[in-house]
Structure formats: structure tokens, C-alpha cells
Amino acid sequence: MNYDVVVVGAGPAGATAAKFLAEQGVKVLLLDKRRFPREKPCGGVLSLRTLKRFPYISQDLISAYSYDCRISSSSLKNSFQVQMDEPISAFVIRKDFDFGLVNYAKESGAVVQEGASVTDLKISKDKIVLTLETGEHIESHLVIGADGVWSLIAKKSGLGQHYPHIGRCLFQETPLSSDLLDEYFTKKRKASLFVKFMDVDGFGWVVPKKNCLNIGIGEIQPTLQQRQKKPPLKEVYHRYIDLLKEQRIIPSMITSGIMQGGSLPMRPFKKTFTDRVLLCGDAAGQMNPLTGDGIHYAMSAGMFAANTCKKALDTKQTAASFLSTYQKHWKKDFGYEMKIFHLVLNALLKKNRDEKYIRLLSKDPHIFGMLFSMANVQGRIQDYQWTIARRFGIVYLKDILGL
Numbered sequence: 001m002n003y004d005v006v007v008v009g010a011g012p013a014g015a016t017a018a019k020f021l022a023e024q025g026v027k028v029l030l031l032d033k034r035r036f037p038r039e040k041p042c043g044g045v046l047s048l049r050t051l052k053r054f055p056y057i058s059q060d061l062i063s064a065y066s067y068d069c070r071i072s073s074s075s076l077k078n079s080f081q082v083q084m085d086e087p088i089s090a091f092v093i094r095k096d097f098d099f100g101l102v103n104y105a106k107e108s109g110a111v112v113q114e115g116a117s118v119t120d121l122k123i124s125k126d127k128i129v130l131t132l133e134t135g136e137h138i139e140s141h142l143v144i145g146a147d148g149v150w151s152l153i154a155k156k157s158g159l160g161q162h163y164p165h166i167g168r169c170l171f172q173e174t175p176l177s178s179d180l181l182d183e184y185f186t187k188k189r190k191a192s193l194f195v196k197f198m199d200v201d202g203f204g205w206v207v208p209k210k211n212c213l214n215i216g217i218g219e220i221q222p223t224l225q226q227r228q229k230k231p232p233l234k235e236v237y238h239r240y241i242d243l244l245k246e247q248r249i250i251p252s253m254i255t256s257g258i259m260q261g262g263s264l265p266m267r268p269f270k271k272t273f274t275d276r277v278l279l280c281g282d283a284a285g286q287m288n289p290l291t292g293d294g295i296h297y298a299m300s301a302g303m304f305a306a307n308t309c310k311k312a313l314d315t316k317q318t319a320a321s322f323l324s325t326y327q328k329h330w331k332k333d334f335g336y337e338m339k340i341f342h343l344v345l346n347a348l349l350k351k352n353r354d355e356k357y358i359r360l361l362s363k364d365p366h367i368f369g370m371l372f373s374m375a376n377v378q379g380r381i382q383d384y385q386w387t388i389a390r391r392f393g394i395v396y397l398k399d400i401l402g403l
Helices: 012-023 048-053 096-108 152-156 178-184 224-229 232-246 295-315 319-349 353-362 367-374 385-399
Strands: 001-008 028-034 064-066 070-071 079-083 089-091 110-112 117-125 127-133 137-145 167-175 191-196 202-208 212-220 258-267 278-281
Touching: 001 012, 012 028, 012 096, 012 152, 012 295, 028 096, 048 089, 048 295, 064 202, 070 353, 079 353, 089 110, 096 110, 117 152, 127 212, 137 152, 137 295, 152 278, 167 232, 178 202, 212 232, 278 319, 295 319, 319 353
Parallel strands: 001 028, 001 137, 028 110, 070 191, 137 278
Antiparallel strands: 064 089, 070 079, 117 127, 127 137, 167 212, 167 258, 191 202, 202 212
């Protein structure tokens, strides 16, 4: 079978790319090794700027909106709360949300093939050939690899793999009645974020949705030496659940018996393109390292990849030199933001600094107000960074002077 573009991986990045390509009249195939709807390890937090950039996302795919968020240090002694009249973020059920995006791609004219695992990729001068597990061969002019952190497309195309720049997480999504969720999290659906719980280099989260509660903990992949000094993540997760119940943050009926795990990329590849191939989403490492949110970056990258492929087909230029414009687009849009969040993450995770920084941030809630505004109105962090740095500097100086 021959196509103009084959998209491998039908998560938010791949489904978005396929939708935009099909709408422009491109003959596109969307492949995924799983069948939808399927589970996805994720908290399911969706920034409002994603809804503004992609207004076709139906409200039916939104489980709840949050107007309230508390961020706490590892000891729980320091915290600050952000409350707004307008939503801070949206929450989705990833199984339903991803299935909805696949259906958008299908409705736009993309051919969708589920349960199709790619085992090989061959790039030649005039085409690219994908081999499926069934032995079927598919020819295409271009391929978009959106097949996750362990991307076969990235590996086979020579763009690489993410190891050791990965994180890992454990989470569970427990059905609860809306009345019980209202009791614990109010109708504002108060979310919680915990920095460096039990000395884990990462975060814990509690995300209340319409009729379920998502609880998780994630960490930067430790080295073998670090892992030997720390308890296993599963043990940390059990203690995390116990603490949340002790603090009456979650209902006492919640157990940690059923959980799922996943891997997350912590850094993007230096190069996300080569001859006839583009990478986007987790496959490219396009994730917010501070929050673990990858949906906005993934969908944006999918849109940029689709537009680049359309221009490549129109001009019959499929070499890396032309496809490099894709990387310029996504870097201009959110690449600098990712670098800043890496710096913030490293600062927070240094020994005991989370306590100090969160205590200082609690003295000026406008700082996080600006961050949330940026996330919700398509702002760029470079437009806010000096204002934020100045405000934090004033708070820091007042703390030193005891004012």
C-alpha cells in the first residue's frame, strides 16, 4: 500500500499530525500497535492554551476544570495555594481523550490502522518502506514518528533513543462518586502537587476529575548508584498513598493495590528530523520536565510536523535539509520554555532547596499567577521571565534581611 505520509503512533502528537495532513488533502495512514480506546500512564492535565490552539477539541472530552491548586514541599511544612475565578487547567481521561483525537483524524480523512506494530524501516533515495509485524510492507514518501519514548522510528532512522534521559512514574485512576470528590476537592476540583516526596527526584500529584481521582508519583530515572541508596519507587508510592490518607487529602477508602507504570522523556533529541523522517511528542522528547505535561507540546509538534510534510510534498523536497524547518518551528514555539523548566526543575530538586523556594514563593502568589496566565493565554515564558525573576529576587532579598 502506498501513502504520501505514514504516521506511526496515534497518541496526541500522531493523531493531530494525521488530522492536519488529511485536512490538506494528503493521503495519510495513522498506525498504532494498540487498539483504541487504550490506557495511557498520565495525570491527564491539559493546559487551557491547548484548548485555545486546538479549538476543535470538544467539551465532551474534558472531564473537569480545576480552579484551585496547592503545591507543597517534601516535608509538607511549606506550601502555597493558587485559587482563581477562571479555570487554572482542564483535566481529561486519557483513554477517552486520545480516542477522541484519533476519531478527529479519521473524520478528517486519515486512514487509521490499529493493532499494527512496525518492526522495521528502510529509507531509500525515492521512498521509505515500513515493515509490519504481519510481514506487510507499506511505502510512503515521508514518515512521522510519534511512537513514544521507546520509539522504533527514532531508533531505526538513526536519530537515537532517550536513555539515560528518561523518567518513570506510577499512577492509578480510581472511580469515585462526584459527591465524594466534592467533599474532598470541592467543586473547584482542588489539585495537589508534592515536590520531592521521600527524597525522590520528582513529584507526586493528586488530580480530581469528574468521576474519578488520578494519583501518581514520578521521578527522574536514577543512576544505579542512586537507586541503591533509595527505596524502590513502588515502596515510595505505597507510603505516598498512606500519607495522603493521613493528611485527609484523599479518601481513606483509596488503596494502592492497582497501579500502572510508564516512562517519560526528560530531554528532547538534539535532532528531530532526518531524510524523510520527523519525530514528535514523546518520541522526540517534547515534554515539560517540570510538570510531566506533554500533551500541549505533542499536539503542537504534530501540527508543525504536518505543515512541514505538506510543504515537502508540494515542493518534492524530502531531504533532511528541507525538513529541518520543522525543528525550527517547534523550538521557536516551546523549545526555550523547555530549557527554562529544566533549570527550574534542577533548582527545586537540589538538596533541601524545595523547602526554601516554596516557602519564598508562598510570600508572593503573583509569581505563580503569572505562570498560570502564561500557560492559559498562549504566552511565552520569555515574555514573563524577567518580571518573574525580579519579583522572586525581591522576595529572596527580603527573606535574607528578615523583612
